[in-house]
Amino acid sequence: MRKNNKAQRKDWVGNCSWADVIIPIEVKIDLSRSAFYFDDDPDKFMRTDTDEGREALGQIAEYMAQIFGHQHRKHLHAVYVYKNRARLLYFDRQGGVVSEPFDYGTREHLTLHTFFWRIAHMSREELGFDPTVVLASEDEKNKMRDFAASVPTEYLKRQIYHALSLDPDDPKEPFSSQWPAYKLTMCGRDYIIGRPTFASPALYGRCTRGYLAYDIEGRAVRFLKDSWRRDLERVQPEHEVYERLKARGVTENVLTCLGYENVPNSDGSWQLTRTHRLINPSRPARGHYRILFEEVCRPLIDFTDFKELTMLICDAIYAHRYAWEKAGILHRDISVSNIMIFEVVCNGKVERIGVLCDWDLCKYIEQMLPNQRPRTIDRTGTWYFRSALSLLFPGKPYYLSDDIESFIHVYHYCVLRFHLTSRTQNLEKHVQTVYASSFVRQSDGAYTGSEEKLEQMERSTPPMKVYGNPTLDAFLTDIARLYSRHYSTIDIRGYRERYNPPPVQPVRLEDTAATRFSKFAKRRRSDESLQLAEPEKPKVVQVAREGDRATRSPLRDHEALFNLFVRYISGIADEKGEVVRWPTTTTKCEDLFKGTSVAPHKANNFASSNPSHDGGYSLDE
Numbered sequence: 001m002r003k004n005n006k007a008q009r010k011d012w013v014g015n016c017s018w019a020d021v022i023i024p025i026e027v028k029i030d031l032s033r034s035a036f037y038f039d040d041d042p043d044k045f046m047r048t049d050t051d052e053g054r055e056a057l058g059q060i061a062e063y064m065a066q067i068f069g070h071q072h073r074k075h076l077h078a079v080y081v082y083k084n085r086a087r088l089l090y091f092d093r094q095g096g097v098v099s100e101p102f103d104y105g106t107r108e109h110l111t112l113h114t115f116f117w118r119i120a121h122m123s124r125e126e127l128g129f130d131p132t133v134v135l136a137s138e139d140e141k142n143k144m145r146d147f148a149a150s151v152p153t154e155y156l157k158r159q160i161y162h163a164l165s166l167d168p169d170d171p172k173e174p175f176s177s178q179w180p181a182y183k184l185t186m187c188g189r190d191y192i193i194g195r196p197t198f199a200s201p202a203l204y205g206r207c208t209r210g211y212l213a214y215d216i217e218g219r220a221v222r223f224l225k226d227s228w229r230r231d232l233e234r235v236q237p238e239h240e241v242y243e244r245l246k247a248r249g250v251t252e253n254v255l256t257c258l259g260y261e262n263v264p265n266s267d268g269s270w271q272l273t274r275t276h277r278l279i280n281p282s283r284p285a286r287g288h289y290r291i292l293f294e295e296v297c298r299p300l301i302d303f304t305d306f307k308e309l310t311m312l313i314c315d316a317i318y319a320h321r322y323a324w325e326k327a328g329i330l331h332r333d334i335s336v337s338n339i340m341i342f343e344v345v346c347n348g349k350v351e352r353i354g355v356l357c358d359w360d361l362c363k364y365i366e367q368m369l370p371n372q373r374p375r376t377i378d379r380t381g382t383w384y385f386r387s388a389l390s391l392l393f394p395g396k397p398y399y400l401s402d403d404i405e406s407f408i409h410v411y412h413y414c415v416l417r418f419h420l421t422s423r424t425q426n427l428e429k430h431v432q433t434v435y436a437s438s439f440v441r442q443s444d445g446a447y448t449g450s451e452e453k454l455e456q457m458e459r460s461t462p463p464m465k466v467y468g469n470p471t472l473d474a475f476l477t478d479i480a481r482l483y484s485r486h487y488s489t490i491d492i493r494g495y496r497e498r499y500n501p502p503p504v505q506p507v508r509l510e511d512t513a514a515t516r517f518s519k520f521a522k523r524r525r526s527d528e529s530l531q532l533a534e535p536e537k538p539k540v541v542q543v544a545r546e547g548d549r550a551t552r553s554p555l556r557d558h559e560a561l562f563n564l565f566v567r568y569i570s571g572i573a574d575e576k577g578e579v580v581r582w583p584t585t586t587t588k589c590e591d592l593f594k595g596t597s598v599a600p601h602k603a604n605n606f607a608s609s610n611p612s613h614d615g616g617y618s619l620d621e
Contacts (some may be wrong), residue, residue, distance in 0.1 A: 423464045490553075
């Protein structure tokens with residue numbers, strides 16, 4: 001958040017459209033418990049010098065995020081009151097703006113009176129509500145509820161009831177009034193949506209939400225993704241990625257895009273954020289964007305056993321491979337939430353396949369020049385699943401091998417979360433240390449990850465021992481041998497010097513002088529033939545273009561990892577005549593993250609970019 005100067009405040013109060021008002025009231029005497037200073041000193045703004053002040057500021061952000069999350073809004077306002085003074089606040093999906101403090105409650109101080117008078121005379125759209133979304137009628141809600149009886153899978157039926165806040169076992173009365181059903185108009189068609197299937201808790205950024213959408217006219221359920229994308233020509237909207245995939249023959253294990261829309265205002269203009277004009281005019285606006293998919297999928301963590309998990313991730317690697325080789329698209333955000341399960345009913349049986357989704361952070365091959373360093377510190381991908389190198393060296397170019405490594409971290413994550421292992425006893429500490437840790441680099445303020453993740457990838461043994469599933473244990477061992485060979489080709493010292501140079505400290509060498517150990521240096525060696533070992537040749541630094549055959553390693557392309565996954569799920573004998581056999585009963589256990597600090601945020605999938613303070617799960621930009 002950024003405060004206005006006095007000139008801006010006058011124009012802001014006089015001309016801006018205001019949203020509905022939420023009033024957190026501070027009545028405590030201790031100013032340190034307020035989120036803001038209320039002095040007239042312009043240098044005193046946010047009260048972040050105390051724990052109480054930071055907590056109060058976080059509470060405001062939580063209020064605003066909850067309103068955005070439950071309602072369909074473009075912006076909103078708030079009033080922050082402290083004794084006889086107040087500040088006005090404006091929020092959209094790009095940030096927040098806070099006015100200077102002012103007095104209220106007397107005939108001489110009319111700012112607050114004027115504010116409420118104008119609020120009372122505004123339309124819903126001026127108040128910040130999205131004009132493309134209105135409350136659904138009872139008849140429209142009943143049509144969606146009744147459609148649940150004809151869907152092909154039990155999962156879809158329960159998702160329809162979930163969207164309408166109905167009990168699947170008794171879908172007559174809603175169990176919650178916090179998620180009313182809405183009628184949303186997109187591309188000239190009407191859809192019924194309700195409680196989101198997932199929603200980012202972030203106040204600003206992409207703020208992605210996913211909805212089960214009932215097509216009233218077509219009598220079908222679809223998946224609707226709602227987000228706020230950056231208004232930049234060089235950042236392609238997600239529907240263009242799906243068009244390119246389809247045009248180049250990549251249609252297996254990816255979603256089918258049915259439509260998209262830059263969400264309009266009532267006058268036809270695109271819904272764009274405005275706070276950046278006051279905070280930082282050089283930053284691009286964010287625009288409201290929706291994309292519609294034919295398939296409704298379930299999360300990867302719904303896998304039944306580890307053989308199926310291996311098959312599902314193998315499907316995703318297949319999609320990733322051909323997106324790169326045929327369409328020249330690199331995903332750049334491989335995570336547990338971006339690999340999903342699509343259930344297909346064939347001859348009365350349900351077949352489950354893995355689907356790689358969420359391509360909105362991808363890049364085309366023509367956008368990736370060899371050895372090009374990013375113009376800004378790289379923030380691509382979900383923190384838990386980023387490669388060890390991209391976490392430690394955020395200034396390095398992002399390569400195909402970084403994406404391929406992320407599939408391994410997704411697999412490790414699922415094993416840690418749903419299988420008893422040698423890490424289970426200290427699971428929370430292990431996950432926090434290896435996956436969630438983040439440090440701010442003093443030189444440029446960039447976030448960096450833990451050294452433990454790098455050390456884990458350099459070892460040829462798996463990071464955990466699994467109990468009761470020898471096939472899974474063998475698979476993890478084979479994967480470890482693969483990625484350790486990959487890291488053996490990388491000069492980590494060279495990476496540190498190039499992408500994370502330590503502060504230069506002058507080194508002064510001591511004066512030479514004989515010591516009491518000098519006599520040992522004069523003795524003859526007992527074995528005159530013993531020679532000093534040849535100095536180790538420097539390893540190849542991984543800064544070459546991915547296609548450079550001179551620097552090939554097991555993760556430089558998909559071949560080695562994909563073939564390893566295939567060997568463990570194909571049911572066909574290998575060159576030694578051996579066939580992989582999985583346990584006949586599942587060894588998947590209950591969610592081991594439940595009740596810990598690393599448990600996923602409620603009703604939220606992973607989002608992307610820098611780490612935050614909620615266990616690494618709401619990592620929105």
